Every structure is written in C-alpha cells, then in structure tokens.
Amino acid sequence: MAKKYIILDTETTGTGEQDRVIQLGFMVLGAKEVEVYNEYCACDVPISFGAMETHGITPEMLEGKPACKESSAYKKLLELNSNENYLIIHNAKFDIEMLKKEGFVPQMQVIDTLRVAKHLLPDEEAHRLQYFRYKMELYKEEKKEADLLGIEIKAHDAIGDVLVLKLLLSRLKELTTAQFQGKNPVTKMVELTATPILIKSFNFGKYKGKTLEEVASSDAAYLRWMLSSMEKIDEDLKYSINRVLSV
Template sequence: MLIFLDTETTGLEIKDRLCALGMITEEMNHFELINPGKKIPPSASAIHHITNEMVSDAPSFSQSISAEQLKSLNTPENILVSHNAPFELSMLEKEGITWQGSVIDTLKCSKSLMDDLEGYSLQFLRYELRLYRDEIRVFAEAGIPIIAHHALSDALHTRMILDYLLDLADMDRLIEISKSHVLLSRLPFGKYAKKRIEEIALKDPGYLKWMSESLMDMDEDLRYSIGYYLNRL
C-alpha cells in the first residue's frame, strides 16, 4: 500500500515538533492537528497558518488518531511517499515511530530525474509540471480542498508528483533513488546559482568549501555533490 504523508511543524530545527499531519491511502484521507507541546512561532504560522490557539485543545501525538493509524500501517510491505522524506521521517522518529517499509522521496526523485529545473519545492513543481491543469478534478474526486502548505492538500500534490515520476521511472527505481545520494549538476543558489558545480569546483573551490563548512542546514544531496566534485580535483 502507498501512504502519502505530509506534516506541518513548529520549525525546521532539532527541537521542533509536529503540529499537523495529513495522510492519504487508497482507503482514507486523514488530517489532524497535533499539540506539539511547545509554542508555534509566528515564522511557522506564516507558512502553514496553524496558530497556538488552534492546537491548544488538540491531542499530543501519542494520544492522536494519527499515531494509531501510522502504527497500524507501519509494516515492511507498505511504502511511505513524501516530499522531503528524510525530514518527515525524522519528525516521526521524535514521536517514537521508525518507519519499517520502503520510502519514496518525491523531492529526491525529482532532482535525480529532472536535474535541469530551477527549483524542486512542492509548490514549484505544482506549476513547473503543470499539475494545476488536473488538480481541480483530482482534488474534487478526493474531496480535499486545494490549500498550499496544508498537510492533506500537500499530501495529494505529492501523489500527483509521484504519478508524474512514474512516467520517468518505475516504482523500484524510485525507491532505489530515494535510498541514495543524488549527484546534482548545478548549484541551486548563491552567487553561482544555476552554474555547474563541476565548473565552480575548478574555478572557485574555496567558495564551495565555504558553503559546505558554513551552511549547517544544507540539503544533503547538495552537500554530497559539492564534496564529490571537490574530491575530484
């Protein structure tokens, strides 16, 4: 079974926790607010529009329906599909759930199979891949409103991205890509944005070394790619 998962959180740091979870399977659409046990900062609310008042009476994750459902679905034969799966899995592990099945990371697979795009965020791909042409029908059939940065809406857009990716590679290949580092060819940001990392390594290796040593929240595939090209010098 495929399980499409998206979460909203109090932030992106180690101390942050879940404040909402959206999940789609062939049998259900599930959304639930979660009391994170800590304050949701305005910077996070500005993205997902979840406030402290909204979660004040919500259950903790351990007492939530989401926890019960995930525990029942956490079996080796099920496949979890998420956009930036390592982050989602790390958030679940904070709540005591270590995923047992296979994983498809649509972010990593998009980077690997479409390496010439300007961006890979969920909302960017929504427009780059022209998912909007079919999303009204798809969302209406699922009974889900289209709301960017809402966990259930984002889970359905993740399903649409997977459908697109399956025209480029089969399920086994997507699972394999999701396990591996993706070798990126271009730098996504900075003063050399969109330039080939291999060329930057030859012309200005110091800049790449600075990025790798200074940007602690750098994407794991970008860090791997920078190291790969620097080691070839």
C-alpha cells in the same frame, strides 16, 4: 497482505530542533480504496510566526486536540509501518525527523518525491511541490480528485499537499517508466531516493552560479576546505565535491 502506499505530509511549529508536528495528514492507497487521515495535534511548543504565515495554523485551532502520539492518524500510521508498504513524502528527511520526535521509526520503504524529481528533472529551476503543482498543471486535476475524496484544497495544508503529492507521484511514475524502461517504477523510485544527487553548481557563497567543475579547476583548495571544515555539509554536495575532485 497487499502492499499499501502511504502519501504523507506534516505541518509543524517550525523547522528547528525543538519544533514538533501539529498536523498529520496522509492517504492510504490500497488495492481498491483510498483512506484519508487528517488531524491537528496539540503540543507544548509555541507555533513560530513564520510557520503560521506558511500554513495558517493558529494556537486556537489546536485547543482540545490530542498530542500527535495520541491522535488516531498517528496510531494508524504505526499500524501501517511495515516493510511491505511504501511511505511517500516530498522532502522526506524533514517529515521523518519530525515524526521521529514522536517515537516513529520508519520501517516502510521510502519514496522521497523531491529527490526523485531532482534525479529525473535535474534542469528544473525548482523542485518544490507547489512549483510542480503549477508547472505540471496539477491544479487542473486536483479539484476533481479532492471532490472524490472529500478533501478541501488549501496551499501548505498537510492534507491539501498530500492531494497534490498524489498527482505528482503519478507523473513521476510515468517519467521513471520512460527513463528506466524495463524497471519497476516504484522499486526504481525507492532506489533513486537513496541514490546521491550530483549537484552541478553552487547556489550559495562566493562561488554562487559557478559549476563545481569550474571551482575544482580554479580553487580546489576551497572545495577541500568545505569537506574538512563544514560540519553540516549536505550529503549530496559532499558526494558531488568528492566526485569532481577525483576526476
């Protein structure tokens, strides 16, 4: 069976533990054709006003819609969920955790374009999807792509973001090929997704703007305190702190 590439995005009721998927959109890239799936999903969790402000989905838009598990899009995703296929998401951890609440356990190989971009373009001021949409001028290409696929372009809409992500994936593939010559770019992006990201400086707290190396020299005890006392320390930050402390 030919490998398939599933480029996916969700919209949700919010970002908390109780929040759920209310839009599931993805493209399936096969050997010859592109399939598009895009559905709104009803749920019992109210949509937060902050989420509404971001994606524009209101409760009225979900009336009469199936629950995520019952949607055609979700059922198709389950059909595709095997190890020979690739799941491509920007900030995959968030969307996968949301889908796990619906019973989805990913078996596909995962490419997180956010993590790949952080590895390939560490000095960019941001790595958000909409940032790259403008920085890489993807917006100049998306209308032609959207017309071919019959997709309406809306910022922060699941299927609209999937379209931008498809274009970003092509650029990241080119960058991966250039930076890792002789390597299969798809395999390398899977590898980069799983590879810790070396964080160079703090973007929060009392040492905001300082490099980890500077803080390790002046206040190593603070870094050790972070490792021992912060329950939800970011895995990349944890890796980076351990690295500077071991030098």
